[in-house]
Amino acid sequence: xxxxxxxxxxxxxxxxxxxxxxxxxxxxxxxxxxxxxxxxxxxxxxxxxxxxxxxxxxxxxxxxxxxxxxxxxxxxxxxxxxxxxxxxxxxxxxxxxxxxxxxxxxxxxxxxxxxxxxxxxxxxxxxxxxxxxxxxxxxxxxxxxxxxxxxxxxxxxxxxxxxxxxxxxxxxxxxxxxxxxxxxxxxxxxxxxxxxxxxxxxxxxxxxxxxxxxxxxxxxxxxxxxxxxxxxxxxxxxxxxxxxxxxxxxxxxxxxxxxxxxxxxxxxxxxxxxxxxxxxxxxxxxxxxxxxxxxxxxx
Numbered sequence: 230x231x232x233x234x235x236x237x238x239x240x241x242x243x244x245x246x247x248x249x250x251x252x253x254x255x256x257x258x259x260x261x262x263x264x265x266x267x268x269x270x271x272x273x274x275x276x277x278x279x280x281x282x283x284x285x286x287x288x289x290x291x292x293x294x295x296x297x298x299x300x301x302x303x304x305x306x307x308x309x310x311x312x313x314x315x316x317x318x319x320x321x322x323x324x325x326x327x328x329x330x331x332x333x334x335x336x337x338x339x340x341x342x343x344x345x346x347x348x349x350x351x352x353x354x355x356x357x358x359x360x361x362x363x364x365x366x367x368x369x370x371x372x373x374x375x376x377x378x379x380x381x382x383x384x385x386x387x388x389x390x391x392x393x394x395x396x397x398x399x400x401x402x403x404x405x406x407x408x409x410x411x412x413x414x415x416x417x418x419x420x421x422x423x424x425x426x427x428x429x430x431x432x433x434x435x436x437x438x439x440x441x442x443x444x445x446x447x448x449x450x451x452x453x454x455x456x457x458x459x460x461x462x463x464x465x466x467x468x469x470x471x472x473x474x475x476x477x478x479x480x481x482x483x484x485x486x487x488x489x490x491x492x493x494x495x496x497x498x499x500x501x502x503x504x505x506x507x508x509x510x511x512x513x514x515x516x517x518x519x520x521x522x523x524x525x526x527x528x
Contacts, residue, residue, distance in 0.1 A: 320349035388527030
């Protein structure tokens with residue numbers, strides 16, 4: 230058994246968490262599977278699995294090796310099909326990160342369309358407001374909203390997300406509907422801060438010359454986009470957030486736009502990917518698909 234086949238065996242055992250199920254899936258004797266993994270551990274000089282009579286579990290080194298093997302095997306699959314025409318020949322895994330709001334409101338609802346067109350692709354979606362380490366954590370690409378830092382990554386600017394000011398009907402019933410910026414002195418905001426304890430940003434708007442921020446009271450501060458929306462729906466205050474995540478709530482009457490002429494500055498949206506190797510065809514196709522489905526929400 231060559232090294233590539235051995236890695237495939239290892240990955241199958243890791244995914245099945247069982248030597249028996251891996252052997253059945255590969256159509257090989259269990260003894261062959263076990264010997265292949267033992268030889269791999271010997272050549273690497275480390276244990277890849279914790280083995281008990283009831284289960285097989287990856288060690289810490291095994292987890293790291295497992296992720297690298299999946300990347301490598303996906304790249305091999307991509308190389309084998311790079312000159313083959315047709316969408317059914319696009320195979321392999323894509324690992325992408327984006328905010329929870331972006332995943333919930335835009336990407337996941339449309340993902341069945343992508344998978345129907347490319348049935349041989351598996352997509353791993355990480356959704357967090359934390360900025361992941363794209364290279365160290367093995368992501369193929371990430372969708373970032375906001376100003377980018379100089380990270381050494383390749384960035385594809387997709388456009389800018391329109392922001393809206395919204396509040397719940399319950400909030401407006403209690404505090405009224407602000408009509409001008411000065412009215413916010415009698416209102417509340419839900420504050421968003423990636424790091425709790427930092428000074429709130431306030432209400433951002435264009436004053437005719439530039440974008441400025443006005444301090445607004447607010448009893449609640451959150452540090453992720455899902456909590457930000459939930460707090461607004463609960464009537465805790467006004468929020469400033471991308472339209473793409475609020476449209477369905479606005480259509481259903483659960484949120485109402487306020488101060489439409491005083492929107493915050495649109496936020497840039499970018500696709501980032503590493504330049505350490507040529508981009509796999511499946512990742513290129515996925516990124517093109519993301520750009521396509523976002524056209525209705527960016528300027």
